[in-house]
Amino acid sequence: MKRTMLIQGLKAGIPIALGYIPIAIAFGILSRAEEIPIEVSMLMSLTVFAGASQFVAVNLLSLGTGIGEVIVTTFILNFRHFLMSASLFQRIEKNLTMKKLSVLSFGITDETFSLASVTELDHEERLPFNYLFGLMLISFFAWNVGTWIGLFMGNILPTLIQNSMGIALYAMFIGLLVPAVRKSIPLLFVALIAMTAHSLLILLPFLPSLSSGWNVVIATILASFIGTLIIEKEAFQ
Amino acid sequence: MTSELNLFRIFILVIGMSLVTYIPRALPMLFLKEFRLNPSVENFLKLIPYAALGALIFPEILFSTNHMVSSVTGGILAAVVAYFKGNLLITVVAGIFGTVLYQWLFL
Numbered sequence: 001m002k003r004t005m006l007i008q009g010l011k012a013g014i015p016i017a018l019g020y021i022p023i024a025i026a027f028g029i030l031s032r033a034e035e036i037p038i039e040v041s042m043l044m045s046l047t048v049f050a051g052a053s054q055f056v057a058v059n060l061l062s063l064g065t066g067i068g069e070v071i072v073t074t075f076i077l078n079f080r081h082f083l084m085s086a087s088l089f090q091r092i093e094k095n096l097t098m099k100k101l102s103v104l105s106f107g108i109t110d111e112t113f114s115l116a117s118v119t120e121l122d123h124e125e126r127l128p129f130n131y132l133f134g135l136m137l138i139s140f141f142a143w144n145v146g147t148w149i150g151l152f153m154g155n156i157l158p159t160l161i162q163n164s165m166g167i168a169l170y171a172m173f174i175g176l177l178v179p180a181v182r183k184s185i186p187l188l189f190v191a192l193i194a195m196t197a198h199s200l201l202i203l204l205p206f207l208p209s210l211s212s213g214w215n216v217v218i219a220t221i222l223a224s225f226i227g228t229l230i231i232e233k234e235a236f237q
Numbered sequence: 238m239t240s241e242l243n244l245f246r247i248f249i250l251v252i253g254m255s256l257v258t259y260i261p262r263a264l265p266m267l268f269l270k271e272f273r274l275n276p277s278v279e280n281f282l283k284l285i286p287y288a289a290l291g292a293l294i295f296p297e298i299l300f301s302t303n304h305m306v307s308s309v310t311g312g313i314l315a316a317v318v319a320y321f322k323g324n325l326l327i328t329v330v331a332g333i334f335g336t337v338l339y340q341w342l343f344l
Contacts, residue, residue, distance in 0.1 A: 014326060015325045015326045015328075015329045018326070018329055018330075019329060036247075037244060037247065040244070040247050040248065040251060043248070043251050044251050044254070047251060047252070047254075047255035048251065048254045048255045048258050049258070050258050053254065053258065057250070057254060061247070061250075067246060067249065067250045067253065070250055070253075070254065071250065071253040071254055071257055072257075074253075074254045074257050074258060075257035075258075075261075078257070078258045078261060078262075079261050080289070081258070081261050081262045082261035082262070082264065082265060083285055083289070084262075084285065084286075084289065085261065085262050085263070085264070085265040085266050086265035086269060086282055086285075087282040087283070087285040087286060088266075089265055089266050089269050089270075090274075090279065090282055090283070092266075098267060101263075101266045101267055102263055102266070102267060104266065105259065105262040105263035105266045105267070106259060106262065106263075108262045110289070110293055113286070113289075114286055114289065114290055114293075115325075117285075117286035118286060160337065160340055160341060161337070163302055163303045163304070163340060164302055164307070164311075164333060164336040164337045164340055165302075165333065166301040166302045166303075166308070167298075167301050167302055167307075167308055167311040167312070167315075167332050167333060167335075167336040168329055168332065168333055169301075170294060170297070170298040170301050170308070170311075170312060170315075170332065171311060171312065171315035171328055171329045171331065171332020171333065172325065172328070172329050172332075173290050173293055173294045174294060174312060174315045174316050174319055174328065174332065175315060175318075175319045175324075175325045175328030175329060175332075176290055176325065177287065177290040177291065177294065177319075178316055178319035178320050178328075179319060179320075179323045180287060181287070182320060187284075187287045190284050190287045190288050190291065191287050191288065191290060191291035192291065193288070193291070194287075194288040194289070194290075194291030194292040195291045195292065195294065195295035195296075197292070198291070198292040198295060198296065199295065199296050202296065215292075216289070216292045216293060219288070219291075219292040220285060220288040220289045220292050221288075222288075223284070223288035223291060223292070224281050224282075224284040224285050224288040225281065227281075227284040227287075227288065228277060228280045228281045228284060231280055231284075232277065232280065
């Protein structure tokens with residue numbers, strides 16, 4: 001039973017792995033192009049495991065930005081995982097040890113979180129540790145293998161493929177969102193509010209320009225908050 | 238970039254990055270269980286995934302490849318497949334296929 005859950009998790013993570021490999025390859029190519037030492041790029045994928053901030057870090061390093069600024073930027077970009085961690089915790093099997101929870105925490109990314117959050121397993125109300133561990137493990141593995149491919153043999157990929165792969169993760173997000181909003185009008189509203197809010201945060205000139213990490217956080221909180229009000233109002237009627 | 242001192246500084250940087258990434262990931266998981274959440278907060282947390290998905294998809298999808306129309310083509314194809322078929326892997330492949338096809342045909 002435990003083993004089948006692990007395998008089920010590994011299988012469920014295949015779409016994430018498929019999306020991560022090309023992006024990680026791009027990361028490897030970029031850090032090679034910016035002359036970041038290879039062992040540093042590998043260590044980054046092993047210990048940070050967060051796509052956007054790794055790209056930004058390489059970019060800032062190549063511009064000669066100070067260490068403190070890169071760390072603060074990373075923190076801002078990845079703070080959204082705080083919300084995701086709190087949300088996902090409600091869906092994980094109860095009474096896990098601190099050790100297991102600290103392992104699962106490391107594997108929270110936009111993609112593993114989104115996939116785990118919308119997953120409904122047969123016979124299980126909450127997600128077992130082994131399932132999540134499998135899901136995160138294959139994603140982590142793909143991210144690192146992709147990094148190595150990018151570092152050591154990135155330039156042999158055809159340009160057409162390199163240019164097109166950026167769509168993979170967004171296609172996955174769409175694949176997670178569409179089936180959910182198809183069944184629920186309130187969820188559709190929440191997603192549309194988040195999209196609108198995020199666009200406005202970027203476009204409106206009188207709002208302070210924030211990093212993309214904060215924009216996602218603010219849009220997410222705002223849409224969830226309005227959604228909560230809608231749902232509770234409906235429940236009273 | 239290659240001197241000893243610089244390499245050491247970059248290692249410190251990577252350790253710092255991993256800490257500030259890990260701490261927000263871990264804090265809620267490790268300490269939330271102490272609290273009993275009220276139902277409104279629980280509802281709020283349940284909506285987070287769908288709000289986050291919306292915010293993550295749009296508008297960034299427009300800039301996900303080097304050509305906006307090809308990204309939109311891939312996105313729409315993925316959405317259609319997701320709506321009728323629902324399988325995640327097929328959806329991802331459809332999205333990639335749509336973008337590659339557009340770039341191959343028109344660029």
